[in-house]
Amino acid sequence: MEIVAFEPEMAEGITRLYNELIEPVPDVHPVPAERFASVGALTSKWLRDERVMVALHDGKAAGFVHVGVARPLDEDPVPKGEPVAIRFLGYRVGQRDVGRRLLEWVDEYAREQKRGTILAWHYFARYPFYHCPWGQLSQRMTHVQALFGMYGYAEAGDSEIYLHWHDFEPPAAPTPPLEVEMKPRWSDGPLGSRMVLRAMQGDRELGSCCMDRGQTSPSPEAEDWCYCDSLDVEDGLQGKGLGKYVLASALEEMRRAGCKHTAISTTWNNYRAALFYTNLGYRFADQTYSFKKVVTRG
Amino acid sequence: MLEIVPFEPEMAEAVARCYSEVAAPAPFCEPVGGEWFADLKKLERQPLAEEQVLVAVAEGEVVGFAHMGLARPATDDWHCKGEPGVIRFLAYRVRERAVGAALLEAAEGWLRERGRPTIVAGHCNFMYPFYHLPFSHISERMAHVPPLFGMAGYEVEESEVFFAWEDFEAPEVERPEVEVEIVGGWQKQVSEFGPGVELRVLREGKRVGVCEIPTLGSDEWRPELKEWCFCTGLHVDDDIQGRGLGKYLLARGLREARERGPRHALISTDWNNHRAYLFYTNFDYRFLDRTFSFRKALKAARRKGTE
Numbered sequence: 378m379e380i381v382a383f384e385p386e387m388a389e390g391i392t393r394l395y396n397e398l399i400e401p402v403p404d405v406h407p408v409p410a411e412r413f414a415s416v417g418a419l420t421s422k423w424l425r426d427e428r429v430m431v432a433l434h435d436g437k438a439a440g441f442v443h444v445g446v447a448r449p450l451d452e453d454p455v456p457k458g459e460p461v462a463i464r465f466l467g468y469r470v471g472q473r474d475v476g477r478r479l480l481e482w483v484d485e486y487a488r489e490q491k492r493g494t495i496l497a498w499h500y501f502a503r504y505p506f507y508h509c510p511w512g513q514l515s516q517r518m519t520h521v522q523a524l525f526g527m528y529g530y531a532e533a534g535d536s537e538i539y540l541h542w543h544d545f546e547p548p549a550a551p552t553p554p555l556e557v558e559m560k561p562r563w564s565d566g567p568l569g570s571r572m573v574l575r576a577m578q579g580d581r582e583l584g585s586c587c588m589d590r591g592q593t594s595p596s597p598e599a600e601d602w603c604y605c606d607s608l609d610v611e612d613g614l615q616g617k618g619l620g621k622y623v624l625a626s627a628l629e630e631m632r633r634a635g636c637k638h639t640a641i642s643t644t645w646n647n648y649r650a651a652l653f654y655t656n657l658g659y660r661f662a663d664q665t666y667s668f669k670k671v672v673t674r675g
Numbered sequence: 676m677l678e679i680v681p682f683e684p685e686m687a688e689a690v691a692r693c694y695s696e697v698a699a700p701a702p703f704c705e706p707v708g709g710e711w712f713a714d715l716k717k718l719e720r721q722p723l724a725e726e727q728v729l730v731a732v733a734e735g736e737v738v739g740f741a742h743m744g745l746a747r748p749a750t751d752d753w754h755c756k757g758e759p760g761v762i763r764f765l766a767y768r769v770r771e772r773a774v775g776a777a778l779l780e781a782a783e784g785w786l787r788e789r790g791r792p793t794i795v796a797g798h799c800n801f802m803y804p805f806y807h808l809p810f811s812h813i814s815e816r817m818a819h820v821p822p823l824f825g826m827a828g829y830e831v832e833e834s835e836v837f838f839a840w841e842d843f844e845a846p847e848v849e850r851p852e853v854e855v856e857i858v859g860g861w862q863k864q865v866s867e868f869g870p871g872v873e874l875r876v877l878r879e880g881k882r883v884g885v886c887e888i889p890t891l892g893s894d895e896w897r898p899e900l901k902e903w904c905f906c907t908g909l910h911v912d913d914d915i916q917g918r919g920l921g922k923y924l925l926a927r928g929l930r931e932a933r934e935r936g937p938r939h940a941l942i943s944t945d946w947n948n949h950r951a952y953l954f955y956t957n958f959d960y961r962f963l964d965r966t967f968s969f970r971k972a973l974k975a976a977r978r979k980g981t982e
Contacts, residue, residue, distance in 0.1 A: 401961060471957045516965065519838075520956040526949030540818065548770075648825030655819035656772040660700060664815065664965070 378439065378475065380482050383429035388413040390438030391431065398467045399507070401517040403539065403662045404640065406594040408506050416443075421502055423448055423455045424462060426490065430482055432468065432475045440468030440475040444483055445502065446490050454501040460669075461487045463497035465504055466521060476524040487672045496533065497525060497668040506594040509604055510567070511537050511642050513665035522666060530668035536645040540659035545639045547628035548657055554617040557583055559626050568593060568604065572634070574627045576619065584610040584619050586627035590636060598638075603631040605641040620653070677774060679781045682728035682740070687712040689737035690730060697766035698806060701814035702837070702964050705899050707805050721754050721800040722747045723761065725789070729781050731767065731774045739767030739774040741782040744801065745789055755800055759970075760791030763801040765820060775823045783827075787973055796824055798968040799835065805897060809868070809907055810835050810943050812968035821967055829969035834946035838960035843940040845929035846958070851919040855883060857927075861935055865889035869896075870935075871904055872928045876911065876920065884911040886924035888932045888940075904929075904937035925958065 383391070388410045396407040412418070416429050424445030432440040443464040447455055463483060468475040487495050496502075498514035508515065513536070514522055557576040564571050569591030576584040587606040592599040605627070610620045628639060641659055643650040655661075682690065688709035695706035711717055715726055723744035731739035742763040749756050762782050767775035786794055795801075797813035797820075812835060813820055850857075856877045865871040868889035876884030887908035892900025906928070911920045929940060942960055944951035 470959070473953055473957070517962050519952050519962045523949040523952030523956065526947070527953060538815075646825065648822040651822035652772060652819065652826055655822065656770050658769065659818070661816050661818035 378432055378434045378478065380430050380432055380478055383416055383431050383441070385415055387431050387438055388415075391429075391441050394438050394441065394467055394469070395465075397469070398518055398521070402508065402515040403517075403541070404512075404592060404594075405506075405508050405515075406592070406596040408594055412506060419443070419464075419504065421445065421464070423450065423452075423501055424464075427464075428486065430479065432479055434472075434475065439472055440466075440479055442466040442479040442483060443504075444486055446492060447496075447501070456496060456499065456501060458494060459492060460494040460496040461490060461492045462499060462502040463495065464502040465507070466497065466524075467518075468521070468524075470520050473520075473524065476521070477528065480524065480528050484672055493671060495530075495670045495672060497530060497670070498665075499533065499535075499667040500537070505567075508663075508665065509539060509593060509640060509642060510589070510606055511665075512539075512593075513537055513667040516664045516666070525668040525670075528670075530670040533667040533669040536664060536666045537642050538645050538651065538661065539640060539642045539663040539665070540651075540654050541662040542639045542641075542657075542659045544637055545628060545632070545658060547632055548621070548625045553622045554619055555583065555614070557619075557622075559623075561630050566590070569599065571606075572603075572627070572630055574623065574630060576623050582611075583614055584608075584623045586623045588627050588631050588639075590631065590634065600635070601637040603636040603639050605639065621657070624657070677731060677733045677738075677777060679729050679731055679777055682712075682730050684713055686730055686737060690728065690740050693737050693740055693766050693768070694764065694803075696768065697817060697820070698814075700816040700818070701807055702816070702839075703807055703897075703899055704814075705805070705897070711803070711805065718763075718803050720802065720804070721751075723801070726763075727785055729778060729785065731778050733771075733774070738771050739765075739778050741765045741778040743782050743785050745786075745791060746795075753800065755795055755798060757793060758791070759793040759795040760786030760789065760973075761798070761801050762786075762794060762796040764803065764806075765796070765823070767819075767823075769819050772819070772823070775819070776827070779823060779827050783973060792973050794829075794971045794973060795832065796829060796969040796971070797966075798833065799966075807964075807966070808837060808891070808905060808941060808943065811837065811964075812966040815965045815967065821969075824969040824971075827971070829971040831967050832970040833968045834965060835943050836946050836952075836965050837941065837943045837963040838955045839963040840940040840942075840958065840960045842938055843929060843933065843959065845926045845933060847930075848919070848923045848926035850923055853915055853918050853920050854878065855915065855920070857924070860931055866907060868905075868907065869893060872931045872935075874924055874928055874931075876915075876924070878915075883915060884920060884924065885909070886928040888928045890932075890937055902937055903939045903941055904932045905941040905943075909942075921954070929958075 392410040399405040427445035568589040698704035726744040871889030874886040
């Protein structure tokens with residue numbers, strides 16, 4: 378087995394491997410080989426010195442890792458400290474040595490870049506076609522998760538849970554706790570189209586909900602889905618039912634537009650949000666994790 | 676109007692319906708009948724000193740219940756230590772969050788009155804015999820229940836992860852060169868479960884390893900599990916680990932189980948056991964579910980006359 382830099386002729390093999398790995402993951406669909414045709418096509422504006430390394434076994438791609446270094450940007454969601462980021466690491470089940478060799482290569486890369494921290498699968502470096510926005514390593518890719526645990530990585534502590542609501546029926550929007558006017562605005566969005574619903578009191582925005590229609594990866598059902606990217610209520614107005622009103626109204630708007638299924642996510646320990654969403658009708662779909670490792674720079 | 680009242684036998688059917696509805700999204704949680712709740716003795720796992728089921732009733736309808744108990748002193752390795760107060764199960768209907776909160780408060784009150792400052796909730800030792808799988812705590816798929824505990828100040832205590840392998844085909848694994856004797860095979864009963872494979876590894880007559888793969892269901896008992904076997908025990912002593920004996924035992928155990936009927940296989944491990952994850956996924960087990968138990972230290976009730 379050898380670890381070599383990605384070449385365009387490896388795109389087919391890498392794509393096959395990627396599609397195999399994401400097969401059990403909800404919300405993630407196979408992609409065509411053009412997606413991996415060049416590293417340039419996948420470059421993130423938040424990373425520098427990106428590299429894709431491929432583990433070749435008998436001339437075939439048995440695993441690959443995509444890394445970069447976070448740019449020193451004071452911009453959400455870029456992490457501080459310019460860590461090395463593992464955007465994706467995949468290898469076939471049963472080939473742990475492939476995974477180990479790729480992680481060893483990442484350690485070397487971190488030393489070469491003089492970085493002390495490696496952040497794996499953090500959402501800021503997510504492939505745009507992988508999982509939902511904020512998606513990290515799915516618990517369904519268990520063997521990859523285990524590899525990180527075995528080789529010195531710890532959970533980074535910002536695990537995200539995903540909730541689905543198939544054939545959703547918007548809850549009867551409760552009477553708004555305040556006199557508000559709901560103002561929807563449709564535009565192009567990262568997944569297809571985007572609807573932002575604002576709860577306005579005069580010129581003052583008291584809350585908003587952003588719904589993205591579509592999915593991150595191609596699927597015949599993509600148009601049936603909408604993902605709630607954000608739900609905000611002004612601090613002093615929380616706990617009064619405005620959030621429920623805004624979300625229920627946004628779901629109604631999406632239903633009218635033809636969406637059948639909806640998804641939402643929150644951090645694992647945001648019990649308030651999880652309780653709110655699950656009591657509206659959302660059901661558990663997936664949990665995702667990112668990992669962190671401190672490397673010696675010697 | 677919501678009322679929290681002690682369980683009465685005539686509520687058994689409605690409580691069973693409520694359980695069935697709440698547990699339904701979790702794997703292997705089929706609906707159950709009221710007969711299970713009519714006699715709490717039927718539900719016994721780790722022994723409890725006293726039990727109570729509190730039922731939430733709204734407009735004459737059961738909308739949730741909490742089942743509590745007081746753990747006896749541990750008498751077995753697998754028992755929870757420290758005689759905690761126990762919430763065996765808490766069920767409330769989706770969209771009835773206030774019911775869940777009221778039940779949890781009432782359950783804590785019942786345990787506090789009985790002087791149990793620590794509460795263990797949803798732990799597998801106290802789960803119902805018809806719930807999920809052995810070693811299972813509260814399933815993450817019962818998604819509206821875990822955050823209720825989180826909001827009330829509970830912390831995750833244990834987490835067990837389950838893996839399934841449908842239509843399994845166990846690999847042929849060569850027996851490693853370790854000077855041990857391996858005895859056993861298909862047994863009429865394995866541990867407290869059904870028939871299955873039990874392999875024992877012996878060195879100079881002393882047991883140094885084991886592999887237990889019982890079946891869990893039959894036509895009469897949990898038919899949904901009839902075609903499944905579950906590796907409930909796989910152990911090799913420290914000094915002979917790392918030589919492939921575990922892999923050999925599991926492969927051999929699974930092959931012997933398959934010859935007797937079960938088509939599908941299950942296994943579980945602690946959330947932090949990454950080595951086991953790799954081991955199982957290398958066989959071809961796939962992630963099925965993650966479950967959690969919770970723990971909370973209750974604040975002591977303030978006594979009259981004290982600040």
